[in-house]
Amino acid sequence: MPQPPPPPRRAHPYGASLEGLLSVALEQGGTALDRLTGCHPLDDRDAALSLLRIHDLHLGPLDPTDASTRWQHHPAIAGLKWELEEAFLARLDPAGGQGLPGATEALPHDPVAAMRAIAAFDRVPPLYVWLAEDADAASLLAFLALEGGPDGGFDDLVAIGQIGLDEGPKLELARNYWDEMGRGEAGAVHTLLHRHLVEALDLPRIPRRDQPLAALERSLLGSLLATSRWLQPELLGALGLIELQAGPRCRQVVSGLRRLGLPDGALPFYEEHAGTDPRHGKDWLDHVIAPLGNDPVLGRRLVQGARWRSAVNRRFLMAVAEHLGPGAEIGATPPSAAVAA
Numbered sequence: 001m002p003q004p005p006p007p008p009r010r011a012h013p014y015g016a017s018l019e020g021l022l023s024v025a026l027e028q029g030g031t032a033l034d035r036l037t038g039c040h041p042l043d044d045r046d047a048a049l050s051l052l053r054i055h056d057l058h059l060g061p062l063d064p065t066d067a068s069t070r071w072q073h074h075p076a077i078a079g080l081k082w083e084l085e086e087a088f089l090a091r092l093d094p095a096g097g098q099g100l101p102g103a104t105e106a107l108p109h110d111p112v113a114a115m116r117a118i119a120a121f122d123r124v125p126p127l128y129v130w131l132a133e134d135a136d137a138a139s140l141l142a143f144l145a146l147e148g149g150p151d152g153g154f155d156d157l158v159a160i161g162q163i164g165l166d167e168g169p170k171l172e173l174a175r176n177y178w179d180e181m182g183r184g185e186a187g188a189v190h191t192l193l194h195r196h197l198v199e200a201l202d203l204p205r206i207p208r209r210d211q212p213l214a215a216l217e218r219s220l221l222g223s224l225l226a227t228s229r230w231l232q233p234e235l236l237g238a239l240g241l242i243e244l245q246a247g248p249r250c251r252q253v254v255s256g257l258r259r260l261g262l263p264d265g266a267l268p269f270y271e272e273h274a275g276t277d278p279r280h281g282k283d284w285l286d287h288v289i290a291p292l293g294n295d296p297v298l299g300r301r302l303v304q305g306a307r308w309r310s311a312v313n314r315r316f317l318m319a320v321a322e323h324l325g326p327g328a329e330i331g332a333t334p335p336s337a338a339v340a341a
């Protein structure tokens, strides 16, 4: 028997963006929130901006003047979050991920070996070599402003990722977090080192609305995984991949900063990651991926998170490379070279 057609989606009043409607609803609360039910984004960009705004309710800085966090779990917000995230994940992983770097069938069965293979796939994309050897200062600064560090928000993501773990994996996330906290030294906390970099280079803060979609979706993956308990394995895999790739990439950025004679205050953040992330990556494999990956279902999902992160970061680097001038193709390792890696 044919099913009745689904109810029509509610059109936006006056063609307003979902993000705009959401901002108003979060400010006004009450029936304004109820009116969000059935609304949908104008396009992928509107979807990403809306979802990031919702994730802010979960992960944003503590701000007692921000009353909108009261609506974090309002049914209209929860429903919107669910719908937008499902659509994002479907776009991220079409047809079982066949289009993602390191399609499942090409990866080793062992999760540790699979993570290593994904990391090697485009460990140092040509864009980083260009930043180290050829880019002018304006291009390097524009890259750094958009990148926001190799691991923006990493400390909070690690803190959330450790919930419900025990033994070795819990300890490893604690050690990693402690390094993020400068091993107890206030001046060495990574977010502070990044602030010093921003000040030393006078980097502009680029509002979300001015960022390319690929940059929004790169942030979005982290906040989506961190606010979705059912995706905790994928979060752990994605964080592991960040650690595995950050060291050699940061070394290239340090070379670029030195070559261009940029202020010394810019160096400690990238030097720290160039030095410690190779160890973080190895320790994450040994103490998080290996033990958790003994469970075959968990193992596949850890690897899946790494593949997702690889995909969004690859798109981000291609978009940045195009934006900066040398062309999208240098934002990613060519497939032929990646296969040989």
Ligand SMILES: [Fe+2]
Binding pocket: 151, 154, 180, 190, 273
């Ligand atoms: Fe860090």
Ligand SMILES: [Fe+2]
Binding pocket: 243, 276, 277, 280
């Ligand atoms: Fe790290």
